[in-house]
Amino acid sequence: MLLEVKEINTFYGISHILFNVSLEIDKGEVVCILGRNGVGKTTLLRSIMGLTTARSGNILFGGLEIRGKxxxxxxxxxxxxxxxxxxxxxxxxxxxxxxxxTKRGDKGPWTFERVFEMFPILQKRRAQMGGTLSGGEQQMLTIARTLMGNPQLLLLDEPSEGLSPLIIKELGNYVRSLKEEGMPLLMSEQNPAFSLRLSDRAYILEKGEVRWKGDIRELKEKPEILKTYLGV
Ligand SMILES: Nc1ncnc2c1ncn2[C@@H]1O[C@H](COP(=O)(O)OP(=O)(O)OP(=O)(O)O)[C@@H](O)[C@H]1O
Ligand SMILES: [Mg+2]
Incomplete structure (x- = not known):
């Protein structure tokens, strides 16, 4: 298993946000975390990154404990x-x-050439200031910059949020190419349309707890699940 989150509890001060949350992602998988506004999706990703330290539980990455790092x-x-x-x-x-x-001494597969090949718009705009890019282009740039660090797992927090349908489609193509290259992805989404097309499995959070987990196929076959938890 690439990443194993086991029964974590995360707090902001005295507010208990995540309750015994467990999640797994294997190599090559695309997994999404679904849930309404404020259920704890960002907090879960932040807990994995160590931006907010989970107070209990385990987070194993490649078998190594990373909670507390x-x-x-x-x-x-x-x-x-x-x-x-x-x-x-x-x-x-x-x-x-x-x-x-980029990381010093890193000899991973993602180079400027490769990133520009994947995101031709960034190559076109390479000499332009970041602040002059559109929202969609900034989203591509953030993803591309993260790839430059040669991650073995990519976490995307609501990647389609605030983007136009056309740009969301383009972003979907990039995510699909990453998946085809075998990049494991864990993404959160409030709006499931984007992630359902791209993911293999899903976790649905409600009030800081995992209420449902399973195959995307099952979510598509049983629309009542999304209706119950997301109201869509
Ligand atoms: N820095 C913080 N301090 C205190 N409470 C916070 C903080 N950040 C988030 N919260 C609270 O934690 C809960 C979970 O928030 P979180 O941002 O993880 O949810 P989310 O599922 O990502 O929501 P959204 O869909 O709006 O992005 C919410 O009740 C939120 O108000
Ligand atoms: Mg969030």
């Missing part, structure tokens, strides 16, 4: 995180933004 250590071990708010450096060029994602 600092975010930079988790990143160095091979987990890339694309946060909800798409942090780019507006006053740096696209190429410089990508450079910020």
């Amino acid at each position: 600092q975010p930079f250590e988790v990143a160095r071990l091979g987990i890339g995180f694309v946060p909800e708010d798409r942090v780019i450096f507006p006053a740096l060029t696209v190429r410089e933004n990508l450079e910020m994602g």
